Amino acid sequence: MATDSFIPAPTTPGGRNLLLQELRETLERARLGGFFYPMATGLGFLVTSRVYVVPALAVTGLFTLLALARLALRVSANAGGSEIRRQLLRIWSLILLTTFSWGAFSAWSFLELPEPAPLVAVLFSGAFGMALAHSMCMRRIPCAVAIASVMLPSGLLLWRFVAPGVAIMWLVYASYMMLVLLRSYREYRTRLELEEDLRRQRDLFEKQSLDDSLTGIANRRAFTEALSRALARARRGGKASLLILDIDHFKRINDSFGHSAGDACLVAMARRLQDLFDQPGDVVARLGGEEFGVVLDAPEDVALGRAEVFRKALESEALAFADNRSVVTVSIGCGEFDPARHADADALYLEVDAALYRSKLSGRNRTERAQSGAAPMPAGIAPAG
Numbered sequence: 001m002a003t004d005s006f007i008p009a010p011t012t013p014g015g016r017n018l019l020l021q022e023l024r025e026t027l028e029r030a031r032l033g034g035f036f037y038p039m040a041t042g043l044g045f046l047v048t049s050r051v052y053v054v055p056a057l058a059v060t061g062l063f064t065l066l067a068l069a070r071l072a073l074r075v076s077a078n079a080g081g082s083e084i085r086r087q088l089l090r091i092w093s094l095i096l097l098t099t100f101s102w103g104a105f106s107a108w109s110f111l112e113l114p115e116p117a118p119l120v121a122v123l124f125s126g127a128f129g130m131a132l133a134h135s136m137c138m139r140r141i142p143c144a145v146a147i148a149s150v151m152l153p154s155g156l157l158l159w160r161f162v163a164p165g166v167a168i169m170w171l172v173y174a175s176y177m178m179l180v181l182l183r184s185y186r187e188y189r190t191r192l193e194l195e196e197d198l199r200r201q202r203d204l205f206e207k208q209s210l211d212d213s214l215t216g217i218a219n220r221r222a223f224t225e226a227l228s229r230a231l232a233r234a235r236r237g238g239k240a241s242l243l244i245l246d247i248d249h250f251k252r253i254n255d256s257f258g259h260s261a262g263d264a265c266l267v268a269m270a271r272r273l274q275d276l277f278d279q280p281g282d283v284v285a286r287l288g289g290e291e292f293g294v295v296l297d298a299p300e301d302v303a304l305g306r307a308e309v310f311r312k313a314l315e316s317e318a319l320a321f322a323d324n325r326s327v328v329t330v331s332i333g334c335g336e337f338d339p340a341r342h343a344d345a346d347a348l349y350l351e352v353d354a355a356l357y358r359s360k361l362s363g364r365n366r367t368e369r370a371q372s373g374a375a376p377m378p379a380g381i382a383p384a385g
């Protein structure tokens with residue numbers, strides 16, 4: 001509840017990323033800033049002519065503990081939105097505890113410590129206020145409260161012990177800090193959103209570079225990566241098989257229904273493949289033109305069985321595309337990765353491609369197993385049919 005009112009839950013899709021980045025930066029800056037407070041109190045006691053061992057140890061020790069508590073906070077990259085918000089609340093609680101303690105220390109030094117300790121406290125209050133306005137500008141309200149808590153006690157004491165005019169100048173200085181905070185906040189938010197836009201665009205380009213633009217399924221690049229991953233798993237003791245499927249007489253579909261209907265046919269074929277090859281580890285890709293590839297975490301017999309189920313379902317149920325219905329068949333090459341026989345993914349691919357070629361030569365609409373050392377499909381030679 002406290003978290004909700006302090007840091008509202010993100011409402012935009014990239015909101016969690018923005019919060020996570022804010023958390024990282026808040027923590028990084030808070031960690032660094034925390035150690036200036038014990039340094040400042042230590043210096044305040046050092047410059048006094050009298051020795052204050054116990055107060056010096058107690059006050060400097062307290063600020064050191066608060067600084068160490070900031071160091072103990074951790075950011076988890078996988079944290080959910082509410083955990084990130086809780087972490088932000090913790091950091092700000094520590095920052096405010098530190099600045100309130102500083103305000104109390106500076107007031108105490110005015111009342112109890114001889115010169116120049118109060119002067120040191122005033123100078124550090126100004127420095128802390130400006131540092132907060134510049135570097136802890138991620139949240140306006142808590143930062144404004146933190147600035148007020150380091151500036152106001154000194155202002156009141158300047159009024160009481162020095163001169164009202166000096167205190168007014170001090171308040172003008174504090175107001176200027178608030179303006180700096182507002183400007184820094186706007187700049188920070190703009191930068192954060194720009195960086196999120198850039199991240200979104202990078203993710204989109206990355207996704208687009210792996211998707212086939214026509215069908216939306218994986219493209220050849222994604223297929224190559226999936227095949228490499230499947231082969232790596234197979235080398236560690238798993239199984240990996242490859243199917244290459246080529247639509248039979250696709251040119252006739254283009255010639256009979258038009259090129260855009262041909263495109264729709266490719267999209268419909270991609271959907272059919274996705275519907276059937278939907279088990280964990282299956283990757284369906286368009287390799288180019290009317291050729292598709294399927295990577296399976298399965299031995300050859302299983303891959304061949306599933307290829308046949310697909311092929312038979314396809315020949316028995318006409319494919320619907322762009323207001324047309326037509327029986328479309330595919331020829332399929334099928335092979336399993338054998339680390340003893342295949343030096344790499346290309347070696348497996350060539351064998352499966354040769355099996356596809358044989359299935360075309362043997363009359364199409366069939367599945368052929370890959371054979372060891374089979375010759376690759378000759379480029380530019382179309383089997384008769």
Ligand SMILES: Nc1nc2c(ncn2[C@@H]2O[C@H](COP(=O)(O)OP(=O)(O)OP(=O)(O)O)[C@@H](O)[C@H]2O)c(=O)[nH]1
Nearest residue numbers: 247248249250251252254259262263289290382383
């Ligand atoms: N509509 C459409 N057609 C394509 C696309 N890519 C390739 N083609 C066409 O696919 C046809 C492939 O023809 P061929 O290589 O002769 O093969 P085929 O007609 O399927 O015959 P076989 O493979 O021998 O059974 C050509 O007419 C290409 O123009 C595409 O993205 N969209």
